[in-house]
Amino acid sequence: MADLRVSFCGIEFKNPILTASGTFGFGREYAKYYDLSELGGVGPKGLTPVPRAGNPTPRAAETQSGMLNAIGLQNPGVDAFIRDELPFLRAFDTRVVANISANTAEEYGEMAAKLSDAGVDIIEVNVSCPNVRAGGMQFGVTAEGISSVTARAKQSSSVPIVVKLSPNVTDIAEMARAAEGAGADGLSLINTLLGMRINVKTRRPALANVTGGLSGPAVFPVAVRMIWQARSAVRLPIIGMGGVCSGEGAAELMLAGASLVAVGTASFIDPMAPIKIRDGLGRYMDENGFATPARLTGAVII
Amino acid sequence: MSNCVVTASRLIGKNIRSLSVRWAEKPPKPGQFVNIRADGAFLRRPISVCDYFDGTLTVVFEVRGEGTRALAQCVPGQLLDVLGPLGQGFQLPKSGDVLLVGGGAGSAPMLCAAKALSGRASVILGFRGAEHVVLDREIADAAREVYITTNDGSRGFKGFPTLLMPELLKKPYAAVFVCGPRPLMKAVAQIAKDFGIPCQVSLEERMACGVGACLVCVCKTRENGAETMRRICSDGPVFDAAEVIW
Missing domain, CATH: 3.40.50.80 (Nucleotide-binding domain of ferredoxin-NADP reductase (FNR) module)
Structure with a gap:
């Protein structure tokens, strides 16, 4: 069996498989299905400076090979996370990648300081939530926005800062370079693609929020392309995500340039998906002669 | 989660079907639900348990869209991917009607x-x-x-x-x-x-994960005086009506 250990931003992960923020709660639900220590890392639900109730329902709509969601960052706030949820996650032998959203660059800085003090392993700066008015995608669709938020978070944090990029941009390479230029330690991509559905019987939008973020296998090829483009533009290590549902899918994102792979929507269909994907990746590596995950990263032949 | 053998599938009313599977998992409590994978539908379909007896679990559902249409096609002997039992069911009073x-x-x-x-x-x-x-x-x-x-x-x-x-x-x-x-x-x-x-x-609401992780199926409730968004799949689906903000 291949050695699945991998180093990312100077931190060792026991395997490259993480869970994607927003699809995993704070880990308690899926801990009923498997030992979270089996994972390379966990991505708890996105946090904001103060608690948020999120959007009205319906918050999800099914699509061909995917789903739209518009949760709107419902979360108990960063302080409650540190007090009530982080100790639970810390009881497992796995890395914690906290995800943060805020209204201003200053708030991103304050949250990054709190979370790095509280002992998370990595902070994922979310500038790409498509479902909130302020503090989401508005920062992630311009180079200036990405720069200001990244610089502030980096200044305030003692742990690596990974910037989660939005796919809802014309030039992903420009956004990746902005993050790199502002001092980011890594990138993660892709967040969801902005979408919409209409119930043709009622002529009303399927989501109360009207638009929402598309995830699932439907977005996978977009993720492969954007990871490859970002990898070609910058030297930063990448957490790849976007519709992965098999070991081969994880390998594909790694060949495109990802060092770690986050599993999201697949967990909704099969709670064991992250573990099955980890095992499938190991089998792929054995069968194809990859001794370590690092050898896979960016190994696409073009 | 388990692959269950379908033991019965029948139309019991206009557009309403009953589907039974052999059930080796934990016995469900009244008000709990199962999340079923239907052919051709991306997300599972949450359906409340109608009956459980002697290793057979039965759900009853209205055929409304693609997912339930696919479930309507199930035939005895086939395998069905059923996750559950999920959620908090009814709290049965110890005495009284x-x-x-x-x-x-x-x-x-x-x-x-x-x-x-x-x-x-x-x-x-x-x-x-x-x-x-x-x-x-x-x-x-x-x-x-x-x-x-x-x-x-x-x-x-x-x-x-x-x-x-x-x-x-x-x-x-x-x-x-x-x-x-x-x-x-x-x-x-x-x-x-x-x-x-x-x-x-x-309560009922569109769901994704069915286990409390995704926050898709929430409802507004009042808990100890404070308004909170609670998850229908895992905090419910059964709630004390006094807590629900309609």
Whole structure:
């Protein structure tokens, strides 16, 4: 069996498989299905400076090979996370990648300081939530926005800062370079693609929020392309995500340039998906002669 | 999660089907649900448990869209991917009678509940019309009494189940349980409140994960004076009606 250990931003992960923020709660639900220590890392639900109730329902709509969601960052706030949820996650032998959203660059800085003090392993700066008015995608669709938020978070944090990029941009390479230029330690991509559905019987939008973020296998090829483009533009290590549902899918994102792979929507269909994907990746590596995950990263032949 | 063998699949009312599988997982409690993977549908379909007996789990559902149409095609002998039992079911009072109110396919969990209450249940089932009436005989076998209402009066009493509540609630009841369309549940909860009887409602909402992780299926509730968004799949689907903000 291949050695699945991998180093990312100077931190060792026991395997490259993480869970994607927003699809995993704070880990308690899926801990009923498997030992979270089996994972390379966990991505708890996105946090904001103060608690948020999120959007009205319906918050999800099914699509061909995917789903739209518009949760709107419902979360108990960063302080409650540190007090009530982080100790639970810390009881497992796995890395914690906290995800943060805020209204201003200053708030991103304050949250990054709190979370790095509280002992998370990595902070994922979310500038790409498509479902909130302020503090989401508005920062992630311009180079200036990405720069200001990244610089502030980096200044305030003692742990690596990974910037989660939005796919809802014309030039992903420009956004990746902005993050790199502002001092980011890594990138993660892709967040969801902005979408919409209409119930043709009622002529009303399927989501109360009207638009929402598309995830699932439907977005996978977009993720492969954007990871490859970002990898070609910058030297930063990448957490790849976007519709992965098999070991081969994880390998594909790694060949495109990802060092770690986050599993999201697949967990909704099969709670064991992250573990099955980890095992499938190991089998792929054995069968194809990859001794370590690092050898896979960016190994696409073009 | 398990791959279960389908043991029965039949049409029991207009557009309403019953589907049974062999069940080796934890026995469900009344009001809990299972999340079923349907051919061709991306997300699972959450459906409340209608009956569990001797290793057979039965759900009853209305054929409404792609997912339920696919489930309608299931035949005995095939394998079905069923996750569960999920969620928090009804809290059965230790003593006293319980009034169960079911509307349409929302009648399904009332069979489970009536059986668990062994003779302590009075039941009102409401349907659109006579051809939509389902589970009346099965529930009658388990309950002390069953009343049927139909919107058009083609069977039983004409009107909604709420019509019969004031008369029935003249006798003492320990609790009211309701599952059905939201306006019905809201009205039943209000009448129960007027009579000072605790009411439990089984809420429904579009779901994704079904286990409490994704925050898709939330409802607004009041808990210890504070408004909170709680998850229907894992904090519910059954809630104390006094906590629900309609």
